[in-house]
Each structure stands twice: as structure tokens, then as C-alpha cells.
Amino acid sequence: MWSVRMRASKFENDSEKHISGAEGIYDLVNIERALKEFFKRALTHSKGQPDKIVFTVEKIYEPIKKIEVLPVKTIFCKSPEEAFNKVRENLLMLGISEKSISKAFEVIRNCKMRGASLIDINTTERLEKDKQRGVRVSRIQMDKKTRNRILRKIRRLSSNPQRVIEAITIASKVAYLNEIIAEICISDNPDYTTGYIASRNFGYLRITNIKNQGDERGGRVFFVKSPVDIEKVVSFLEKTPVLVI
Ligand code: WAQ
Ligand code: MG
Numbered sequence: 001m002w003s004v005r006m007r008a009s010k011f012e013n014d015s016e017k018h019i020s021g022a023e024g025i026y027d028l029v030n031i032e033r034a035l036k037e038f039f040k041r042a043l044t045h046s047k048g049q050p051d052k053i054v055f056t057v058e059k060i061y062e063p064i065k066k067i068e069v070l071p072v073k074t075i076f077c078k079s080p081e082e083a084f085n086k087v088r089e090n091l092l093m094l095g096i097s098e099k100s101i102s103k104a105f106e107v108i109r110n111c112k113m114r115g116a117s118l119i120d121i122n123t124t125e126r127l128e129k130d131k132q133r134g135v136r137v138s139r140i141q142m143d144k145k146t147r148n149r150i151l152r153k154i155r156r157l158s159s160n161p162q163r164v165i166e167a168i169t170i171a172s173k174v175a176y177l178n179e180i181i182a183e184i185c186i187s188d189n190p191d192y193t194t195g196y197i198a199s200r201n202f203g204y205l206r207i208t209n210i211k212n213q214g215d216e217r218g219g220r221v222f223f224v225k226s227p228v229d230i231e232k233v234v235s236f237l238e239k240t241p242v243l244v245i
Contacts, residue, residue: 001025003058003139003241004034007114008042008050016052018114018188020045022166025064025141025241031057046189047216060139064241067176069146071203072168074157083210087184087197094182094201096223099124108186108219116220118230121181127230134220135234139241142169146245157206160192164206171198172244174222179233181223186210188218 004026008019022038035055042053077083084105091101100121107117107126115134118127128135142150142165150168151161158164167185174183175198182199195210195218211217224233 001027001060001064001241002031003056003060004031004038005056005138006035006038006042006053008045008053009114010048010050010052017047018112019047019050021114021136023136023138023140025060025139025243046191060241062241064243066243066245067172069142069150069168069244070172070175070198070200072150072154072206073203074154074206074208077207077209079209080211083195083207086205086207087210090197090202090205091182091184091223094199094223096121096182097124100223104184104221104223107221108184109217111219112188112217113219116183116222118222118224118233120226120228121223122226127224127226127228128234135222135237137170137173137237139239140169140173141243143243143245158194163187163192167196168204169244171196171204173242174198174237175200176242177233177236179224179228181225183220183222185220186218188216190214190216 005023007021009016010019020042024034026034042050075086088101100119103119103124113134115136117134120127147165154164155161171183174180184197186195193211194206194208196206198204
């Protein structure tokens with residue numbers, strides 16, 4: 001099997017602005033199709049046209065770990081305020097402090113990253129090495145049967161079901177780690193206003209209207225609890241090949 005990754009960016013205001021990224025695991029005969037699909041996605045993104053697209057294709061030598069998919073639920077909110085209260089309520093139940101929750105929203109609103117930030121819920125400190133880039137969850141794929149089952153369920157609930165599948169795949173890999181208490185995600189696409197929170201405890205909770213239409217700010221935060229072996233966590237997220245079943 002092979003890992004295929006794409007990242008697209010545009011040079012703007014003296015820095016590389018992240019436009020779009022994608023990752024998956026494919027057998028040799030399907031790599032070309034994945035590359036074409038990722039290429040099209042990079043060029044038609046709502047954040048604008050990139051001026052650089054990087055593809056990485058790597059053979060996977062390690063065994064692929066099977067991880068169970070998180071259960072999926074949608075919580076309908078009418079406004080970002082209502083959504084924030086839902087997020088807060090659920091994260092507080094997991095023992096995540098108000099301070100850490102505010103910090104997560106602050107990072108998501110202010111730091112344009114291509115990966116995720118890791119926030120220590122004991123100190124609210126950010127633990128990722130590269131704070132500009134963040135940690136990118138990679139080497140992931142969802143099993144076909146699982147994908148079709150979830151698609152049937154969410155097709156009428158999302159304007160972009162493939163996006164939901166990819167997000168559930170990421171969230172399932174992330175939640176597998178005991179070191180990570182929860183995740184929060186808000187899309188950086190101005191036209192995608194549904195976000196999610198996820199944990200082993202309550203599964204994948206889709207939250208509608210987590211931000212306003214037209215808002216380009218988005219990101220991901222993984223909540224961890226110190227002491228934590230951050231290198232081991234990051235290596236698992238970036239490197240361990242996972243099939244979500
Ligand atoms: N690993 C870590 N962080 C990532 C990754 C990844 N593989 N992909 C994206 N991010 C970070 C990065 O900072 C992006 O700016 C941010 O997350 C948002 O990424 O069920 O589309 O790809 O309807 O815009 C949620 C679906 C969609 C909710 C989330 O995120 C639903 C989405 P995007
Ligand atoms: Mg995006």
C-alpha cells in the first residue's frame with residue numbers, strides 16, 4: 001500500500017498561505033486516480049487558487065493498524081453562540097477547563113495552520129514543536145464498507161459528505177490515543193460552517209453553525225493532559241498507517 005498526500009498553498013503577504021490538503025492510503029492501481037482527485041481539489045478550492053501544489057507518494061512498509069470508527073451524531077445549532085455553548089458543555093464534562101477551551105478557540109481564530117495544535121489542559125500551553133505548521137494527521141483511510149454505511153447516514157445532512165468522511169477518519173485515529181482527551185475542529189473553508197468535537201467518550205459530534213458563512217478562520221486542536229510523551233503522540237498521528245473500520 002501507498003500513502004498519498006497533497007498540500008496546496010499560495011504565497012501571500014510574505015508567507016505561504018495554506019489553501020488545501022489531503023491524505024489517503026491506496027494500492028498501486030489507485031494512486032493515479034487519487035492524485036487526479038487531489039489535484040482537482042487543490043485547484044478548485046474556495047480559499048482561492050494556489051501557486052504551489054506538493055504531492056508526496058510513499059510506499060508503506062509497516063503493517064496497517066485497524067481502528068474502529070467513532071459513532072457519529074449531529075447537534076443542530078442555530079448560531080455560533082449556541083454552538084459554542086454545546087461545545088463548552090461537552091468539553092467541560094471531560095474535565096477540560098474553561099481556560100483551555102478559550103485557548104483552543106483563540107488558536108483556531110488567530111493561527112492559520114495547516115495542521116493541528118496540541119493544547120495541554122493542565123497548563124493551556126501549546127505543545128506542538130512547529131507552531132506555524134502544527135501536526136498533520138496522515139496515513140489514514142476509511143474502509144469502503146464503513147464509508148458507504150456512514151455516507152448513507154450523512155448524505156442528506158451535509159453539502160460535502162466526502163469532507164465528513166475524511167474528518168471522521170482523522171477524528172477516529174486521533175481519539176484512539178489515550179493521551180488525547182478530545183478534539184475540536186472548525187473548517188477553514190469560508191462556505192463550510194459545520195464543525196465537530198470528538199472523543200472516545202462521546203464519539204464524533206457534528207455541530208452545525210459553529211461559525212458564520214464567509215468566515216475563513218478555522219483549525220483543529222487536540223487536548224492532551226501533561227505529562228505526555230509528545231514525540232510518541234506526534235509520531236503516531238503522522239506516521240502510523242491506520243485503516244478506520
Ligand atoms: N491533520 C491535522 N490537522 C488538519 C488536517 C490533518 N490531516 N487537515 C486539516 N487540518 C487542520 C488545518 O489547520 C485546517 O486549517 C483545519 O484543520 C480545517 O481543515 O461532519 O473541512 O480540511 O460536517 O478545512 C468538518 C466536517 C470538516 C464536519 C472540517 O476541515 C461535518 C474541515 P479543513
Ligand atoms: Mg479546509
